[in-house]
Amino acid sequence: MNSDHAAQVLVIGAGPAGCAAAMTLARAGIDTVLVDQSRFPRDKVCGDALIPDALRALDRLGLAREVLSAARPLQRVRIFAPNGSHVELDGQLASLPRLRLDDALRAAAVAAGARFLAPLRLARFMESDGALHGACFKAPGDRTETTIRAELLLLATGAASAPLELAGVCERKEASGIAVRGYFHSETLARELDALCISFDRSICPGYGWIFPGPNGVFNVGAGYFFDAPRRPAVGNVRQVFASFVERFPLARRLLAEAAPLGELKGAPLRTALKGARLARPGLLVAGEAAGSTYSFSGEGIGKALETGMLAAEHALDFFGGKFTATTLVPAYQQSLTETLAPRFAAYETAQRWLSHPAACDFIAARARRGRYAKAQLEGLLAESGEPGELFSWRGLLKALVA
Numbered sequence: 001m002n003s004d005h006a007a008q009v010l011v012i013g014a015g016p017a018g019c020a021a022a023m024t025l026a027r028a029g030i031d032t033v034l035v036d037q038s039r040f041p042r043d044k045v046c047g048d049a050l051i052p053d054a055l056r057a058l059d060r061l062g063l064a065r066e067v068l069s070a071a072r073p074l075q076r077v078r079i080f081a082p083n084g085s086h087v088e089l090d091g092q093l094a095s096l097p098r099l100r101l102d103d104a105l106r107a108a109a110v111a112a113g114a115r116f117l118a119p120l121r122l123a124r125f126m127e128s129d130g131a132l133h134g135a136c137f138k139a140p141g142d143r144t145e146t147t148i149r150a151e152l153l154l155l156a157t158g159a160a161s162a163p164l165e166l167a168g169v170c171e172r173k174e175a176s177g178i179a180v181r182g183y184f185h186s187e188t189l190a191r192e193l194d195a196l197c198i199s200f201d202r203s204i205c206p207g208y209g210w211i212f213p214g215p216n217g218v219f220n221v222g223a224g225y226f227f228d229a230p231r232r233p234a235v236g237n238v239r240q241v242f243a244s245f246v247e248r249f250p251l252a253r254r255l256l257a258e259a260a261p262l263g264e265l266k267g268a269p270l271r272t273a274l275k276g277a278r279l280a281r282p283g284l285l286v287a288g289e290a291a292g293s294t295y296s297f298s299g300e301g302i303g304k305a306l307e308t309g310m311l312a313a314e315h316a317l318d319f320f321g322g323k324f325t326a327t328t329l330v331p332a333y334q335q336s337l338t339e340t341l342a343p344r345f346a347a348y349e350t351a352q353r354w355l356s357h358p359a360a361c362d363f364i365a366a367r368a369r370r371g372r373y374a375k376a377q378l379e380g381l382l383a384e385s386g387e388p389g390e391l392f393s394w395r396g397l398l399k400a401l402v403a
Contacts, residue, residue: 003146007033007115009316010135010150012122012163015044016302017288018156019105020061020309021316026113028317033148035137036118040106044098045181045268046302048220049196049212052092052383053303060310063108070104071096072215077382078195080249081365082202082358087375089368091382093196095214097183101302120146122163125153131326132167132283152319152329154312156288156305159269161276169278169286175269176276176292178238179224179299182266186259190217198298199249206356207233208299209245211252218262219255221246224299226272228349230356238267272296273345279337280330287312291337296345297352304341311337347389351381354392364391364400373403 011022014036022034036042050058050071058064071094080086110116120137123145127133134149157163164170190213197211207225214220223242225233235244242265246252271277271292279286287293287308294301315333318324324332354360367374377396380386390396 003144005033005117005146005148007031007148007150008320009033009152009154010035010148011114011154011156012135013156013158013288013290014040014106014109014116014118015102015156015158015288015305016105017290017293017305017309018154019102019109020057020306021154021156021287021313022109022114023061023105023112024310024313025316026109030317030320032114033150034106034109034114034116035120035148036116037121039119041099041103043266044102045179045266046098047179047181047210047212047222047299048095048097048101048214049300050094050096050302051300054306055092055094057303057306057310061108061306063104067096067101067104068094070100070215072213074194074196074213076195078197079365079378080197080199080201081361082200082205083362085362085365085369087365087368087378088195089375089379089382091379095196095212095220097214097218097220117146122157122166125167130282132281152316153284154316155284155286155290156309158289159271164277164286164290167281167284169281169284170276171278172276174227176228176272176294176296177224177226177270177299178267179222179270180238180242180265180267181220181222182264183262184219184221184255184259185217185262186219186255187217189219189255189259193251197251199245199252200355200358200361201245201248202358203235203244203248204233204241205358205361206231206352207241209242209249209252211255219259221252221255224270226270226296226352228272228296228352230353239265270294270299270301273349274338274342279334282326282330285312285315285333293341296348297355298348308337308341311340344384347387347392350389351392363397367400371400371403374400
């Protein structure tokens with residue numbers, strides 16, 4: 001027995017990108033169906049940090065106040081160099097577990113008028129004359145197939161390659177990186193630590209570790225590395241990277257010794273730098289981490305996922321408004337997305353290459369502590385108020401010596 005639905009837009013994936021798109025479309029009066037493979041609320045492996053681009057995107061969606069009321073607000077990032085020294089950067093930041101953030105986004109999309117269907121796992125796409133016009137889903141343990149026809153589809157299924165392959169837009173099955181994280185509770189340390197902490201410890205470089213304080217005394221502790229970096233960490237797989245981070249980083253060692261673990265470690269792949277997938281094909285736009293919207297070297301992706309979801313929705317609205325045809329929508333979206341994000345992503349890839357070398361990390365941290373130029377550049381990198389490639393160049397590093 002089949003269950004059939006129809007909509008103007010079908011959004012597949014109810015993470016930040018999918019919810020931002022569904023919310024934007026539904027508010028504009030577009031009949032939108034939002035589908036996810038999981039019931040909500042559901043967990044998502046992530047660092048949970050909301051840096052300035054995420055807060056700006058939430059503000060555009062009208063959700064910043066709601067999210068910040070549930071999150072832990074923070075005003076600084078503490079970056080530890082391989083030699084153990086650190087530099088503090090000021091910024092408007094927050095931390096909220098994805099379990100709560102994503103459910104708030106999904107609820108806002110539903111409140112805007114989107115129809116939410118879950119749990120439904122993508123089985124196949126419906127195609128004719130080279131264009132996609134719907135998808136078929138299956139519920140866990142149910143033989144019933146749910147068919148959803150739509151004039152336009154948005155794919156926002158995260159880093160998994162299988163949906164990209166089903167859609168015919170996968171250019172690389174392998175992810176760009178991988179990370180693992182766990183939650184730990186300590187009210188004592190929560191009163192002491194009020195910064196996002198990132199460590200580029202020498203033993204895991206070019207991997208990195210993090211400790212992010214969240215609400216209610218809960219810490220997100222994790223580690224990861226990128227396959228696209230010039231080399232891999234010497235300690236092996238990502239769980240060994242995490243173990244080495246905890247063993248060598250004093251704050252992580254203390255936290256895991258004193259805090260109560262909340263569940264087991266969980267890992268997830270990452271897709272970065274707008275690489276690994278075609279961004280569109282007739283009948284389909286790709287958004288969020290499925291499009292590679294996560295930053296190289298930092299692994300942050302919530303803000304850019306929200307931005308790409310809104311950008312996809314805006315192009316969809318132009319399509320329904322007659323500005324684009326099904327043929328012209330594809331290159332228009334690809335061009336808009338690459339012009340908006342590609343230069344910044346390229347600069348972050350350059351930063352990733354520099355930070356793969358412990359000596360470069362040590363030098364930048366030292367100059368940021370002692371000079372104004374390097375610190376201002378790093379704070380501009382965090383706030384997206386400056387040119388990200390300026391510091392991570394020979395000219396920028398020479399300037400950091402004297403300014």
